[in-house]
Amino acid sequence: MHYSFCFFVFNVLWTTTIVHGQVNPCVSNPCKNGATCQNINSVEYNCICPPQFPVEGKNCDQLITTTTTTVQPIVTPAPSPCASSPCLNSGTCILQAVFNDPYRCACTQYTYGARCESI
Numbered sequence: 001m002h003y004s005f006c007f008f009v010f011n012v013l014w015t016t017t018i019v020h021g022q023v024n025p026c027v028s029n030p031c032k033n034g035a036t037c038q039n040i041n042s043v044e045y046n047c048i049c050p051p052q053f054p055v056e057g058k059n060c061d062q063l064i065t066t067t068t069t070t071v072q073p074i075v076t077p078a079p080s081p082c083a084s085s086p087c088l089n090s091g092t093c094i095l096q097a098v099f100n101d102p103y104r105c106a107c108t109q110y111t112y113g114a115r116c117e118s119i
Helices: 002-017
Strands: 036-039 045-048 092-095 103-106
Antiparallel strands (some): 036 045
16 A cells, blocks of 8 residues: 555656656746746746746746836926016016016106006
């Protein structure tokens, strides 16, 4: 009885190691991290890495590393209120940071108004 059990275990191990007369390289469990081993021939195998793990390599044993780069947003400054030349009749636009109006117009001689619009 003991002899037949040992023979059975040996036969099972031998059968799983030999597939169609060839040694199965997947028997040694070369694939890591839950990967699936596919026997190609008596020497070659292919590991299919599980998608839920960030691993790669012949045996799915190399961690895939990523680098995170933080990029500062490009901030375009608001155009100057004087860029549109709001002052008429050769008036000069002057920026004002203190008052509610972002600019004021310095009018030439003989012109007046908020935008030097009147002659």
